[in-house]
Structures are given as C-alpha cells and as structure tokens.
Amino acid sequence: MKPKIFIDGEHGTTGLQIRALLAERGDLEIISIPTERRKETAARAEFLNAADVAILCLPDAAAKESVSLIENDTTRVIDASTAFRVAEGWQYGFAEMDKDQAKKIASAKRVANPGCWPQGPIATLRPLVSAGLLPPDFPVTVNGISGYSGGGRPMIEDYVAKGEDASEFLPYGLTLQHKHVPELRTYAKLSHDPIMQPAVGNFAQGMITVVPLQLGGLDRVPTGAELHAAIADHYAAIEGGAVEVAPYTHLERIPEVDPEVYNGTNRMKVYVFANDERAQALLLAVYDNLGKGASGAAVQNMDLMLGIKR
Ligand SMILES: NC(=O)C1=CN([C@@H]2O[C@H](COP(=O)(O)OP(=O)(O)OC[C@H]3O[C@@H](n4cnc5c(N)ncnc54)[C@H](OP(=O)(O)O)[C@@H]3O)[C@@H](O)[C@H]2O)C=CC1
Ligand SMILES: CC(=O)N[C@@H](CCC(=O)OP(=O)(O)O)C(=O)O
Secondary structure (H helix, E strand, C coil): CCCEEEEECCCCHHHHHHHHHHCCCCCCEEECCCHHHCCCHHHHHHHHHHCCEEEECCCHHHHHHHHHHCCCCCCEEEECCCCCCCCCCCEECCCCCCCCHHHHHHCCCEEECCCHHHHHHHHHHHHHHHCCCCCCCCCCEEEEEECHHHHHHHHHHHHHHHHHHCCCEEECCCCCCCCCHHHHHHHCCCCCCCEEECEEECCCCCEEEEEEEECCCCCCCCCHHHHHHHHHHHHHCCCCCCEEECCCCCCCCCCCCCCCCCCCCCCEEEEEEEEHHHCEEEEEEEECCCHHHHHHHHHHHHHHHHCCCC
C-alpha cells in the first residue's frame, strides 16, 4: 500500500509547491479535500486522520487546529508554520543540522519544518558554536534578502500588482521581533536573541542570508580558514545532505552568490569569507526560500519519515 499524503492548505504558496514536487511521485497516494470543503473542520479532520503523513501549509492558528484534530496514533505530521518549531515533542526539520538529525526526523511523529530565514544562519553558526570557535553569547546579526514569495499569497499579489514599481530592496523586521528569532537562537545554540534584519526584493523566489562576524573581541580569534574548516568538517560527516560548502576563497564578487541560483532545487550552498588582519568574517548561505527554505525541506523530511531514499 502506498503511503497516503494529505497537504492541508494545498492551494497556498507552500502547499502548491509541495503538490508540484509530488506530482510525478507514483510511490505516494496524495489525498485531497474537495476545494469547496477545504476549510471545513469536519472535512479536514477526516483527511488528517486518514493520512499517513499530513503536511500542514497553513497559518499558525490553523496549523494548531489541524494538530488538535488528529485523534489517532498513526498520522505523522510535518508542519510548515511557525507554531511548533521550538515546541516540546517536535523535531526540527533541518536534516543537516547535526549528524543524527536525519535519523531523528525519520523516527519522529511530529516534525516542524524550519522557517526560510533561519536555515542559512543555523547552517553556518551551529557548527562554529559546536566547535567552540564562537561562544554561545556571540552577538549575532543576520541580514540578507528574500524573494517576495516568502510573504505568502498576500505579498505575492502585492508585488505582482505593483510590477516594476515595487521596491527593489525593502528592509523589514524593523521592530526587531521577527518570528524566526526563537528558532534561530535555539538551533544556532545561542544564549542571546540574535538581531534579524531581513529585506525583501522585487523577485519572486530565492534568498541569501548573511551573518557578519566581528571577531576581534574574542579571547581567541579564529582565522577564516579555521571557520571554513569547522563548517566543512561538519558537512563532510553528513551523508547525502542538501548543504554544500563552497571552497574558501578571497574574491571581491562571485556571480553565483545570487539569490536566485538555486531556485527550483532543494540545495543550499554556504560560504565563508574573511579578512584575518581585521578579524572580520562573513557567513553566507544561498538557497531557494520555497525550496530548502520551505517545500523542498518538507519533501526531504517526508521522504526521511517514510524511509524513502531518492
Ligand atoms: N512562503 C514561504 O516562503 C514560507 C511559508 N511558510 C509557512 O507555511 C505556511 C503557509 O504559508 P504560505 O504557503 O506562504 O501561505 P499562503 O497564504 O500562500 O497559503 C496559506 C493557505 O492556507 C489556507 N488556509 C488558511 N486558513 C485555513 C484554514 N482555517 N483551513 C484550511 N486552509 C486554510 C489558505 O487558503 P485561502 O487562500 O483560501 O485563504 C491558503 O491556501 C505558513 O505558516 C508560513 O508561515 C514556511 C516557510 C516558507
Ligand atoms: C519575505 C518574507 O516576508 N518572508 C517571511 C518568512 C517566510 C518563512 O519562512 O515563513 P515562515 O516562518 O512563516 O514559515 C518573513 O520574513 O516573515
């Protein structure tokens, strides 16, 4: 029997992407609520309880409701919302985060799919904190740029309506309360809240995250090569992951450090740049906010949970 997959919110930005990724998968049975009933609680409860894996692509409140509607012990859940990312009993769905994270996801009943912004910074900061090259209380700032699809349907409609008149670079998160701070702090192993200073650009999808490091105040200042080696060692120990570490280089510009290069894929590439004389470094990550940042990661987690190797 093929595993039954139910995507709650399949007509939204993330849901549609997951549907598209699963369209050719003959190894799965996708079960769908008739469109006109998609917001009916009874219909959702029926499909949630019939599924082997339910993928929730809903606003937080609706995702919490979906979880509460599951009455059996067999439906496993991947939630794309922010609701459960630091919650007890949930595994964080960033498979490359640790050597054994993919195994934990594989056996989990509840998996919280990461937000798009935290994945790049976690991918670079966590190995450095784990290796003792950065202390947990290091004052971290994250900036970068995301395509407008990160804001879901309302932001997409706004940008499409404005066309070329939409802002090319719009900083946001200006109240310093970005919803991704708790998961970033938790999984980057930081003891203080990082500053999240995102921006959105006038392109649909793709993103770059940047973590600038002022290393001069540390008791022991790591070199750029040491930072790079710690990150490279971390990913060398992970089999078949989606994260690639770029060679350590000193270049003023790199054409492939462009937010859109991995669009339509589940890939992430991380970079370390540094100036040792100035004791400064930059940690960059490039990926698709709708791929590794959302639907690609959800499908990767689903495959892990079902024991499917592709
Ligand atoms: N876009 C992104 O890059 C990312 C988004 N996410 C998260 O994924 C989730 C979905 O986001 P996204 O796809 O962007 O959002 P969208 O706004 O594009 O889609 C949300 C979907 O949920 C449906 N929905 C809303 N309320 C209910 C309800 N009570 N019952 C059933 N369906 C409902 C909506 O239907 P309708 O349109 O008819 O109201 C819509 O189809 C969010 O929690 C978001 O935070 C996670 C990572 C990245
Ligand atoms: C450009 C944009 O607005 N992006 C969204 C995050 C998209 C994302 O990762 O969503 P969830 O955490 O909701 O899953 C934001 O910064 O709030």
